[in-house]
Amino acid sequence: MKIFEALKWASSYLQEHKREEFAAELLLRHVLNISRSELIIQFREELDQDSFCIFEKYVKLHAEGTPVQYIMGYEEFYGRKFKVNSEVLIPRPETEELVEGAMTRIKKLFLKERKLTFADIGTGSGAIAVTLALEVPFLEVTATDISLPSLQVAKENAAQLGANSIRFIQGDLLSPFLETQERFDVILSNPPYIPESDEEGMSDIVTKHEPHRALFAGNDGLVIYKRLCDQLPFVLKEQSLVGFEVGAGQSGAVSSILKNTFPNAKVEVVYDINGKDRMVFAEIGFCQNG
Secondary structure, eight states, rough: OOOHHHHHHHHHHHHHHTTHHHHHHHHHHHHHHOOOOHHHHTTBBBBBHHHHHHHHHHHHHHHTOOHHHHHHEEEEEETTTEEEOTTSOOHHHHHHHHHHHHHHHHHHOOOOTTOEEEESSTTSHHHHHHHHHHHHTTTEEEESSHHHHHHHHHHHHHHHHOOTEEEEEEEEEEHHHHHHTTEEEEEEEEOOOOOOOGGGGHHHHHHTTTOGGGGGGGEEEEEEEEHHHHHGGEEEEEEEEEEEOOOOOOOOHHHHHHHHTTSSSEEEEETTTTOEEEEEEEEEESSOOO
């Protein structure tokens, strides 16, 4: 069988099972360990039987609902490959925008390259913490998660990508820092924010495979933001930055929660590349003039 024939079969098979056809190309490139341009060049070459057997297995796994990223074992985030498995949420492109927005504000708000303390709450795969540790070397990075298996994945990603200075702590949201009375310059979180009532209308690729604890948050999706904002005043420095990823349509409610907690803060809603309200930032303790 030639490569283009294998790809044609897989695309049709996935389409029949109501899956995205583009997954076929991703999986074949993964099996052959080649780029898209290399795949195109080799389109009419023979696909050896061993490679086809692996490819067929992967295609059928995805047709059954297993996310492509879990099959391949990684997802790209901010130009780096992060290990993922069923213990962690698959990093999304929208979260790259949270990281980008945080970096822009860190450079704007704080003295150039002075040491800053930063915490990523609910780190999952470690995508936010590792990326910021590598992109902003003057940050002292701490990453927390309630799940030990998630933290293990994050630690492996940090080691693999060379972010060796990150401190990993198991704990529920900000509780570890309430105990130690630590305070931070910057806190980011991409918490669970999907209302439980939304589960029925979601893809089974997400609901049956990604960890529920990383997706769903009560009836309105706001419960974690409320808990975080109850704790934030006790773990932030006088001048600080907070950034949350939010579900589309939640920015008004999350902004209100932050404003109630920090009445004098500059609270800003930021829209993602698709025009959806996706991030809320709070600049606390800074002069608002100009």
